[in-house]
Amino acid sequence: AQTVTQSQPEMSVQEAETVTLSCTYDTSESDYYLFWYKQPPSRQMILVIRQEAYKQQNATENRFSVNFQKAAKSFSLKISDSQLGDAAMYFCAYRSSEWYSGGGADGLTFGKGTHLIIQP
């Protein structure tokens, strides 16, 4: 079964600065997708960015970009020009290319999250 590890329970950054959230995962598959979701205090789960394992080019969405290192099984999220509205829990997630994932339902496998604090 796949596992996703986020080693930073909490990160703090000054407004307007850049912060990087780390994520590593374990899989034996070659084709999969990786996602970053944001959960603000309102509890919504909001998709931030996604990356296909077969694409070498790192995904970017405005101020958000990833550093995808397939061999190292690493998928970090960089937030540039941090804003107060970026304060949230950030979850890294993995989705298998296989419909049946060995006893697990076909959904996202999440890391335990990183709580991002933005200092004004």
Add this chain to the structure above:
Amino acid sequence: DTAVSQTPKYLVTQMGNDKSIKCEQNLGHDTMYWYKQDSKKFLKIMFSYNNKELIINETVPNRFSPKSPDKAHLNLHINSLELGDSAVYFCASSQGTGVGQPQHFGDGTRLSIL
């Protein structure tokens, strides 16, 4: 217009009761999911449902059962509620089962068992 809506947002009930959480999506998606987020914020897939095919995470007790009256709804029924069922439950949907399809989440239902 809420894409994925869950009701109720909060549910407080006593141990042993049976309860349901409703989920509706107006995105025209054909795949829906239920996730559980525990007190430590850990999210775990419970079920996925596509074209009348239900896939169950083997760790989910059989007291939990999803019911889909139509493609736009996937309700979660829980029998004989236990203290450990206290959590936030999220419904989600996606178009197809393609691995890259983004999942759209509802706002969650906080279930508290007394």
